[in-house]
Amino acid sequence: MNTPLPATVRFDRGPQAADRESFRAARRKAAARALLLALPLLVFLLVTFVAPIASLLGRSVRNPEVRVGMPELSAALAGWSAAGVPGEPAFAALVHDLKDAGENGQLGNIARRMNFYQPEFRSLLFKTARATRSQTFAQWKPALIELDPRWNAPETWRLLKRASISPTPDYLLNAVDAKVGPDGSVTPVAADSAVYRAAFGRTVTISATVTLLCLLFGYPVAYLLATLPEKQSNRLMLFVIIPFWTSLLVRATAWYVLLQPGGVINSALMSFGFVNHPLPLVFNRTGVLIGMTHILLPYMILAIYSVMKNVSPVYMRAAKSLGAHPAEAFARVYIPQTLPGVGAGCFLVFVLALGYYITPALLGGAGDEMISQLIASQTNDQLNWGLAGALSCYLVVFTAVFYFIFNRLVGIDRLRFG
Known part of the structure; x- marks a missing residue:
């Protein structure tokens, strides 16, 4: 039988409430201290990164x-x-x-x-x-x-x-080859004056092709690095990291020397009798893809490798012990566990490729201009900052859209490095 407590009995909640308030105050103090420590970095990013980008994007509508x-x-x-x-x-x-x-x-x-x-x-x-x-x-x-x-x-x-x-809205319309007609309606520009929509399509096509090539070449290399003994893996990892120590301009120029008609590659192919005349490897789409793939390949390898290192080999052994063929076990057990790394690598390479300028300018031809080159032309040659801002605005929108696509497909926001 439960005996009710006398009305005079009261629970003293004072110490518990004081402890909770003290804990909250300590957390607020720690958060404020962390914010003060990060404040110089936040101000630096705001002044040197966020503000210039916001100013350029704002020019797309200012007149x-x-x-x-x-x-x-x-x-x-x-x-x-x-x-x-x-x-x-x-x-x-x-x-x-x-x-x-x-x-x-x-x-x-x-x-x-x-x-x-x-x-x-x-x-x-x-x-x-x-x-x-x-x-x-x-x-x-x-x-x-x-x-x-x-x-x-x-x-x-x-x-x-x-x-x-x-x-x-004129700059934003011009950036997609449109204009406002005399009656106020939006109409496309003449076909012989349309430049930017084709450039956007070309930029996306080149970036997607480079991403696919980096995935095809980078996945086996990342798998090799993840499965080799640590000592051998660390030695081979140097060959992946060393390109980061070399200037981007130097690497692009090196490919210009290698790929030109009288360059090392064509000279070697002709010396061994594989071809009778120099192959067109530069000033075209081939040169752009080779140069950009070489430069962006380490990003793909490192993103996939960081996930593969955390995949336990127990799952593969378990699948084989249950009768699965090694190829089937690899395709159905191992690859799905590496998809976050694949998504992160593809997104990173794709976004970097969208804004590439030096490599297409050095190795590409007249039909390989990317949006970044047109932005540079508008700012440096035409002095049309409004149109440059509009092109940049669309590039930012494309980046956000592709991020949500990649995130929807493979969940790159759940990726954990280390």
Whole structure:
């Protein structure tokens, strides 16, 4: 029979609550100390990595040149319906802003921005700025139309209106070979002007091919390193690690020397009589695949090897003892246990290949340009940072998409190294 406790009996929970609070305070203090220790690294990554990338991606939608350099024209065109040619206020605002832009040095940036929309727009703006610098007319509209008939074309003003809008989708559309038509609909550019969609497809194709080649060559090597005695495995591992000590540019240049028509490989093949003339091994897709596979192969080997080292040989012996053929045991027992390493290696190689620049530039031909080369061209040669940011934005999106695909297939987020 249970006897109820007297009403005066109370459990003293004070010490337990105090211990829990003390434990929480200790954990908060330890977390704060860890955060302070990692703070310099976080600030360094933020300043040197996150901020520049965010700034470049932000340029894909920013459109400040015309909006800032020609404020009166931007305001005048904001209420224009884009039908026909705007009235006299827009022409007067254009002349006034051209004079101000020429004086403060912004005319060059404006002209370069408009030239991205339409070739020879730069010459139109500079021609108009020179002609109106020292002249005054009561009506600027007929004067400018007489100066250049292009000012009587609605398309000229429509492009100026689009250039005055910020943020803008134009860069993101240009990066996939599309544009906004006169009626406001999105239309593809002319077939002879389409460049970037083919470049994206080519980049993915090359990256996937390199990933497959690295897997075919890297899996047997990783298996050999994982199953050999430790002493022999460590010696062979040096041949995998040594390439990391050599500059990427040096390795790509070495392949250029080896693969050229008068290089070591072609000379050897011709000396032994295997071929009668040099094989085309460089300045084409073959040279790109050879160079990128050689450079990225260690990443695949190390990712798979780290998982294979943790696979116990007991499972294979158990499968063989139950009557399984060695090949069947390897395919059905061993390979599934190494899939996280395979997924991590494939993802790592694929993502690195997506952004490769030096190797395709040195070993590839005109038809082997990858997105990274086009980004470099837009930033260094064309000075079109907006389009470069848009291409980079799509590259980041592709990387995220492929990460979720790889993670869905093989669960690379569950990989543990060591």
